[in-house]
Amino acid sequence: MLSPADLVTIPFDDWMNGFVRGWLVPNFRPFFRAAQVPISTVLNMLNAFMLWVPMMASTLAFALAAWRWAGKGTAIFTVLGFAFIDMIGYWPETMTTLAMIVTSVLFCAVIGIPLGILAARSDLAWRAIRPVLDIMQTIPSFVYLVPIVMLFGVGMTPGIIATIIFAIPPIVRLTNLGIRGVRHDLIEAAQSFGSTRWQMLWDLQLPLAMRTILAGLNQTLMLALSMVVIAALIGAGGLGLVVNTGLGRLNVGEATSGGVGIVILAIVLDRITQGLGEKGFGPQPSLMRTLAGFFRAAPRPGGANPG
Amino acid sequence: MSPKLSVRHVFKIFGAGADEALARLRQGKGKEEILLETGATVGVQDTSFDVSEGEIFVVMGLSGSGKSTLVRMLNGLVPPTSGEICIDGEDVASCGPDRLQAIRREKIAMVFQHFALFPHWTITENVAYGLKIKGMPAAERRATALQTLEQVGLGAWADALPPQLSGGMQQRVGLARALATGPQILLMDEPFGALDPLIRREMQEELVVLQKTLKKTIIFITHDLNEALLLGDRIAIMRDGRFVQVGAPQEIVANPADDYVAAFVGDIDRGRVFRATDIARPSETLHLEDNCQRALDRMQQLGRNALYVLAADRIAGIVRYEDLVRDGGAPRDLLRPFSSTVPEAKLHELYAHAARGLPIAVLDDGGTLTGVVELDDLFACLAGGPMPTHRQKREHLDA
Structure with a gap:
């Protein structure tokens, strides 16, 4: 049978090699090296901070956040889970992973939310952004690991860049969705009072889209967590490295330990950010009341007077 | 006295090919014909009217008659395809976006069918919205908002959130929000359409009482002829994007312009129209x-x-x-x-x-x-x- 390949063959892989190795890397390597400075700065500071804070202090902080936004069950789980990680000896790796995740999510938010706002305000921008997001979500992450290594080298920061590429689409999509989903008559009302586009964004669109945006943040966070092991392949440390090392040495125990650490971290972060999305930043019990809540019995049904 | 609001030969055509549709409309072709030939939908066609200061002008029509489009053209939410809309002699349709924004802030406010209150803000913050947009300091705008809330009888609910209020109360907030900026013209787009009949009657009567002191120029949209007859100093009956008849309630009931109006007028309570x-x-x-x-x-x-x-x-x-x-x-x-x-x-x-x-x-x-x-x-x-x-x-x- 005749096939198109008999007539013409396209050396696509050579083209890509030529494009990345022959043009992109020699010409833009300094640019990309410089571009990673903000990421590495934030990451190093966060990592140093996380490792500096005593284990008990950060556990307490997470437990309080969990209490406030996700309820008592999650708070208890946080304390027990973090204690377990500490006891199996992977606390520092967990904190490194956390620093990486927070850095990735931070940059995803800083880049993704404005992009989402832009996409929501202009159909043209959305038409341009949407296929890029589609590609980012469908392309296997291993494909862009190689050019990332060539452009950025190996280490934590390239790992974070790979994570950002992998994890950014949901926050862009959901910011766009949230803003576009604001009721049309509310937009009309704001317009009818003569508000500017910025006033409308700050007063109306962002607050009303906040739940959806936070849901996007939650999704981004979960995707970032799922990249931990893959990013470790190009030199990112933390729990991903533990899993990879375990894999390489066929050490089931080590790999499982790293995996359990990632799962516990994932559950805690997921519950807290989900709770944040559901309850929002609205009126919340104060820190003192949250603290007091730890020592107070659950409110009795019917509100009977004690004594 | 020159009219407060003057609308001259306003057309609104939705969809591509508006110019062509406009030309065909001027040749006297109908709405359906134009939709078939050009794919453009005629919203409002060749509408002209004047509203003088302190008058309640009611536009009455069924859904799809173009009445909501018409009222949205008055404050530029929907830009007209052609025609003039003059407020105090200034054309809203052709002025720049900055001027339009200033007019919306100073002169004209709107009340919506489904209230359109901002759900994340308290009642007072909602009422103060127009003042916030204008840049009034927080303390001052809260005071003004509270005062306006008293006017509509909701002083006690100042710090509640909109979903905690009943429909009728929410619409009072909508009214207070529109009144707070001190506009001269009030656009009311079926404001009582989403309310229960009893509450609707109550709100209509309250509006009549309120208008005695406010003396605003009100353009009121409704699909309810009884409401139109109760509130309107003058009424325009709208059908297929144009006015079929304009006149005082008594004129419309006594001398319906055509069978369409007559069919409406047929079963209304004449005892509540004639004086x-x-x-x-x-x-x-x-x-x-x-x-x-x-x-x-x-x-x-x-x-x-x-x-x-x-x-x-x-x-x-x-x-x-x-x-x-x-x-x-x-x-x-x-x-x-x-x-x-x-x-x-x-x-x-x-x-x-x-x-x-x-x-x-x-x-x-x-x-x-x-x-x-x-x-x-x-x-x-x-x-x-x-x-x-x-x-x-x-x-x-x-x-």
Whole structure:
């Protein structure tokens, strides 16, 4: 049978090699090296901070956040889970992973939310952004690991860049969705009072889209967590490295330990950010009341007077 | 006095090919034809009207008639395809975006069908929204907002969130939000359409009361003819994007322009539309000094069964033909108590008076007799027959 390949063959892989190795890397390597400075700065500071804070202090902080936004069950789980990680000896790796995740999510938010706002305000921008997001979500992450290594080298920061590429689409999509989903008559009302586009964004669109945006943040966070092991392949440390090392040495125990650490971290972060999305930043019990809540019995049904 | 709001030959065509559609519309083609030929939807076609200061102008039409599009063109939420919309002589349709924004902030405010309150803000913050947009400091705008809330009777709910309020209360907040910026023109897009019938009636009456002190220029959109007749100083009936008839409530009910309007008007309560002054006859009277014979002569001559008797300018009472014939005495000895009303009274308010079986006196503010409502005329009007023939004479009564 005749096939198109008999007539013409396209050396696509050579083209890509030529494009990345022959043009992109020699010409833009300094640019990309410089571009990673903000990421590495934030990451190093966060990592140093996380490792500096005593284990008990950060556990307490997470437990309080969990209490406030996700309820008592999650708070208890946080304390027990973090204690377990500490006891199996992977606390520092967990904190490194956390620093990486927070850095990735931070940059995803800083880049993704404005992009989402832009996409929501202009159909043209959305038409341009949407296929890029589609590609980012469908392309296997291993494909862009190689050019990332060539452009950025190996280490934590390239790992974070790979994570950002992998994890950014949901926050862009959901910011766009949230803003576009604001009721049309509310937009009309704001317009009818003569508000500017910025006033409308700050007063109306962002607050009303906040739940959806936070849901996007939650999704981004979960995707970032799922990249931990893959990013470790190009030199990112933390729990991903533990899993990879375990894999390489066929050490089931080590790999499982790293995996359990990632799962516990994932559950805690997921519950807290989900709770944040559901309850929002609205009126919340104060820190003192949250603290007091730890020592107070659950409110009795019917509100009977004690004594 | 020049009108507050003046709309001239406004068209709105949705979809691509608006220019072509406009040209075909001017050739006299219909809405459906144009949709088929060009794919463009005609929202509003060739509409012109003036609204003077302090007037309530009601646009009444069914869904799809273009009334919501029309009201949105008045504050530029929907830009017209062609035509002029002048507020105080300034064209909203052609002014720049900055000027339009200034007009929206200063002159014109809107109340929405589904309230459109901002769910994440308290009632006070909602009411203060327009002031915030204008850049008023927080403390000052809260004070103004609270004051406006008192005006609509919701002072106690200042710090509640919109979903905690009932529909009627939410719409009061919507009204307060529109009033807080002190606009001269109020656009109300079916504001009571989403409310229960009882609450709707209550809100309509409250708006009438409020308008007596506010004296805003109101453009009120509704699909409910009864609401239009109750509130409107003038009413425009809209169909397929154009006005079918514009006029005072009484004119529209008495003389519907076509079968479409007539079908609407057919089953409305005429007793709530027409006023005493609409059917009052000129006040033919007797004097206190007139004798029996003269009284009888006058009654026969005028064809009336009873006449009012004046002492100086005041009414002394009413005397019946029947009594004069039976008794033969002077009218002054046969006076009966009478019922009186004001010229603006709606006919349904006269039913109780009608029970006496005597003509009802129409008195002006000074207590002077300006006309008489004969019961025959009252029933004829309610029955929907042609208006009494002496309508022309009403003009000099009004004057």
